[in-house]
Amino acid sequence: MWYYKKELKLKLTITQRVEMERILVGFVTFGFGILAIISNSESQILLLKRTYGNKGWSLPGGGVDAGETIHEALFRECREELGIEVKDAALTGFYYHSSINAQVGIFRCSLPKDAEIKLSYEHSEYKWADISELSEVGATPHVETTEWEFLRNVGVSLGVPPEAILQEDKATNTFENARFSLKVLHQHT
Numbered sequence: 627m628w629y630y631k632k633e634l635k636l637k638l639t640i641t642q643r644v645e646m647e648r649i650l651v652g653f654v655t656f657g658f659g660i661l662a663i664i665s666n667s668e669s670q671i672l673l674l675k676r677t678y679g680n681k682g683w684s685l686p687g688g689g690v691d692a693g694e695t696i697h698e699a700l701f702r703e704c705r706e707e708l709g710i711e712v713k714d715a716a717l718t719g720f721y722y723h724s725s726i727n728a729q730v731g732i733f734r735c736s737l738p739k740d741a742e743i744k745l746s747y748e749h750s751e752y753k754w755a756d757i758s759e760l761s762e763v764g765a766t767p768h769v770e771t772t773e774w775e776f777l778r779n780v781g782v783s784l785g786v787p788p789e790a791i792l793q794e795d796k797a798t799n800t801f802e803n804a805r806f807s808l809k810v811l812h813q814h815t
Contacts, residue, residue, distance in 0.1 A: 657728035660700045661687035664712060664735055670754035672737075674707065677750045681806070696731045708752075709744030710737055 662685060673683040686707050690699040697715065704712045723730045737743075743752055752762040757769040 627663075655762060657726060658690040658696060659687060659697075659723065659726070659728045659730040660690060660696050660703060661685045661730055661732045662700060662704055662712060662735055663705075663714075663718070663732060666737070668752055668754070670756055673753055673755050674712055674745070674749040675751045675753075681750070683753075687730075700731075700733050700735070704735075707746050707748060708737075709746070710741045712736065713738060 662672075664686065666672070672686065674686055675681060675683050686704055688699070688703040688707070690696055691702075694702070696717070700715055701711065704710060712735040715733050717731055718734050720729055721732065722728075724736050745752060
């Protein structure tokens with residue numbers, strides 16, 4: 627990614643770019659993001675390992691660019707991070723991500739049958755994890771507990787008991803915020 631300042635063209639490393647984005651986020655009053663819960667035929671969830679920061683595991687996703695819908699952001703982020711067009715995308719909820727002051731839309735989607743994942747520079751590897759394994763996967767710090775709670779709820783909908791997914795229940799009021807957000811969204815559409 628290139629940043630311009632007074633006609634000076636700077637090429638930044640991934641770490642510098644991420645730090646710059648974190649600094650710039652402080653100037654934004656409110657943002658939007660997306661996350662993709664991508665499952666395979668065995669009901670496993672796709673996780674990506676970051677190449678920067680603490681290099682933890684997270685869901686595919688990112689920010690919504692100016693002038694972009696959340697659906698467009700989902701497809702763009704998956705193309706960028708996975709090299710694939712996702713299919714069967716369904717918005718399943720929202721949650722408020724307090725550390726970046728953003729409302730995040732969470733989508734459930736799948737990959738084409740013979741899709742070959744081609745990771746971007748942002749990720750070093752991927753894996754398919756059973757819902758019951760999620761408590762063992764080290765999450766990236768900025769991936770809030772609510773995302774893993776949301777996955778737990780997805781697991782419950784697939785028939786996995788909640789206690790098998792997260793050892794420690796750290797529920798917050800974020801799901802109430804998500805329910806409220808969906809109610810408001812439906813009232814205005």
